[in-house]
Amino acid sequence: MSKLVEIKDLYSYYGGICALNGVSLYINEGEITSIVGSNGAGKSTLMRTIAGDKQIDSGEILMNGEPLPKLVHDVVNSGISLVPEGRHIFPALSVRENLILGTCALKGQEYKRAMSETLEEVISLFPILGKRIKQSGGTLSGGEQQMLAIGRALMAHPKLLCLDEPSLGLAPIIIDEVFDKIIQLNKEKKLTVLLVEQNAYLALDVSDRAYVLNTGLITLEGTGKELAENPSVQEEYLGVTR
Amino acid sequence: MTIIQQMITSVSVGGLYAVLAVGYALIYSVFDFTNFAFGGIMMVSAFSGYFVSNAGFGTIASMIAAIVTGILVSIAVELLAYRPMRKKNAKRLFLMISAMGVNIFLTNLYLSLFGANLRTLPSGFKANTISIMNVQIGTVDIAAFLTSMVALGILTFFLYKTRSGITVRASATDISTAGLMGINVNKVSLIVFIISGTTAAIAGMFFGMKYTVYPGMGAMSTKAFIASVIGGLGSLQGAVLGGFLLGIMETLVAGYISATYRDLFSFGIMIVVLMFMPNGLVGRGDQSKL
Numbered sequence: 001m002s003k004l005v006e007i008k009d010l011y012s013y014y015g016g017i018c019a020l021n022g023v024s025l026y027i028n029e030g031e032i033t034s035i036v037g038s039n040g041a042g043k044s045t046l047m048r049t050i051a052g053d054k055q056i057d058s059g060e061i062l063m064n065g066e067p068l069p070k071l072v073h074d075v076v077n078s079g080i081s082l083v084p085e086g087r088h089i090f091p092a093l094s095v096r097e098n099l100i101l102g103t104c105a106l107k108g109q110e111y112k113r114a115m116s117e118t119l120e121e122v123i124s125l126f127p128i129l130g131k132r133i134k135q136s137g138g139t140l141s142g143g144e145q146q147m148l149a150i151g152r153a154l155m156a157h158p159k160l161l162c163l164d165e166p167s168l169g170l171a172p173i174i175i176d177e178v179f180d181k182i183i184q185l186n187k188e189k190k191l192t193v194l195l196v197e198q199n200a201y202l203a204l205d206v207s208d209r210a211y212v213l214n215t216g217l218i219t220l221e222g223t224g225k226e227l228a229e230n231p232s233v234q235e236e237y238l239g240v241t242r
Numbered sequence: 243m244t245i246i247q248q249m250i251t252s253v254s255v256g257g258l259y260a261v262l263a264v265g266y267a268l269i270y271s272v273f274d275f276t277n278f279a280f281g282g283i284m285m286v287s288a289f290s291g292y293f294v295s296n297a298g299f300g301t302i303a304s305m306i307a308a309i310v311t312g313i314l315v316s317i318a319v320e321l322l323a324y325r326p327m328r329k330k331n332a333k334r335l336f337l338m339i340s341a342m343g344v345n346i347f348l349t350n351l352y353l354s355l356f357g358a359n360l361r362t363l364p365s366g367f368k369a370n371t372i373s374i375m376n377v378q379i380g381t382v383d384i385a386a387f388l389t390s391m392v393a394l395g396i397l398t399f400f401l402y403k404t405r406s407g408i409t410v411r412a413s414a415t416d417i418s419t420a421g422l423m424g425i426n427v428n429k430v431s432l433i434v435f436i437i438s439g440t441t442a443a444i445a446g447m448f449f450g451m452k453y454t455v456y457p458g459m460g461a462m463s464t465k466a467f468i469a470s471v472i473g474g475l476g477s478l479q480g481a482v483l484g485g486f487l488l489g490i491m492e493t494l495v496a497g498y499i500s501a502t503y504r505d506l507f508s509f510g511i512m513i514v515v516l517m518f519m520p521n522g523l524v525g526r527g528d529q530s531k532l
């Protein structure tokens with residue numbers, strides 16, 4: 001199993017506030033890796049530093065052994081796409097335009113392929129997007145917007161898809177649907193996925209490997225199953241009382 | 243002047259206001275500040291058109307010279323003045339102050355280089371009128387109107403039908419998510435400043451042909467700023483609407499009441515609109531703008 005991304009001793013601050021306090025982890029190619037932790041643990045900050053959307057204060061992030069570029073659009077270029085917490089689709093733009101925006105990092109043949117093959121794949125993965133293709137993004141339901149945000153990220157042909165709380169604010173039945181698609185992408189397309197969830201039960205269930213992040217520090221790591229069976233994880237994140 | 247002449251003049255002035263207002267609106271929508279250097283860029287472009295025209299070239303050549311100048315100066319202002327400030331996360335207010343500084347700088351630079359005298363932009367249109375239903379209409383008015391409409395049409399096509407245009411609209415809604423899409427914000431800024439430089443040049447040339455070219459002519463762009471405020475700051479549709487409304491109403495006021503009251507009227511109407519609709523006629527506060 002080869003490591004796609006490796007993070008070494010990562011620190012990140014907001015002004016004087018330390019959000020990441022020396023995080024080290026790795027993501028195996030073709031696996032679903034998840035990060036669980038409570039509110040304010042630094043999960044979103046970690047995602048944003050990986051995606052290049054937040055400055056690294058010290059430490060490094062390597063992809064295939066090479067340091068990532070500094071600017072966010074170059075990071076997207078090099079194959080990391082983030083579906084941000086809260087989805088952040090463009091409400092005034094149509095579903096189609098939102099999907100086109102996913103291709104902004106692509107050029108020439110790759111762009112052509114995205115606009116034909118990938119667009120079709122995304123629509124067959126989320127058929128509702130095909131039905132709503134001309135509607136503006138803002139008119140979609142929360143679940144549809146999440147699908148659009150994922151579809152948009154897939155349009156960039158990512159090597160690593162980062163999902164920040166894809167279950168946020170969705171009804172359980174929609175959450176199941178979204179997670180089924182994430183698993184399908186991982187199994188069928190061998191897509192590497194980094195998943196951040198407060199819903200630890202769900203995340204650990206679908207993950208090959210997982211980390212627990214606690215106020216900017218990794219406190220536990222293991223397979224999804226190991227963590228789900230760990231007593232302290234059960235107590236703190238899975239609501240199991242004993 | 244007959245009512246038909248009035249109407250033609252008003253839509254030609256309105257079209258120019260609309261084109262200029264769109265230039266303001268585009269930059270406001272993406273970067274949330276008003277580029278007050280716009281008037282200066284318009285004036286500098288008109289001067290280039292004047293020099294080329296004076297050297298014996300035709301209207302098309304001088305228009306091209308004006309547009310090239312408008313684009314280059316617009317980009318230079320962005321690269322030298324605004325971008326370094328944005329990199330340091332400067333407050334928008336200071337960007338606007340810098341923009342005013344650029345405007346005064348350009349005006350005074352041209353004043354000291356070329357003097358304050360009014361220059362007539364020789365053009366193929368100037369003296370020509372055509373007669374429609376026995377009414378004499380200046381060809382420059384018709385050309386101004388048609389050029390504005392074509393420019394607005396091309397811009398609409400670009401923004402709604404091309405991938406680069408969609409990136410500009412996305413950046414106008416949410417510039418940080420635009421980055422996550424792989425959009426290079428610096429590239430978007432170049433696109434936006436190229437477009438606004440072009441609109442400044444088009445307006446500068448036609449104002450130069452209708453009236454005269456002089457270092458203080460950039461003040462006319464204040465009207466376009468008012469138009470974009472009336473329409474709704476940062477909204478392109480609003481800018482076009484505001485431009486035409488202002489152009490038409492101004493011409494009517496000047497024609498039927500008195501030219502003295504024209505500016506009083508323009509500013510008055512802006513104040514009244516803002517009193518009742520603080521986001522302008524079609525503005526929706528911080529909602530998406532393009």
Ligand SMILES: Nc1ncnc2c1ncn2[C@@H]1O[C@H](COP(=O)(O)OP(=O)(O)OP(=O)(O)O)[C@@H](O)[C@H]1O
Binds near residue numbers: 039046
């Ligand atoms: N833009 C910001 N400015 C200042 N502090 C911030 C900012 N964003 C996050 N923080 C702080 O950094 C810490 C980590 O926040 P982060 O959003 O990464 O947590 P999280 O694990 O994603 O939380 P949640 O589960 O609520 O999404 C928190 O203490 C938070 O207050």
Ligand SMILES: [Mg+2]
Binds near residue numbers: 043044045085
């Ligand atoms: Mg978060």
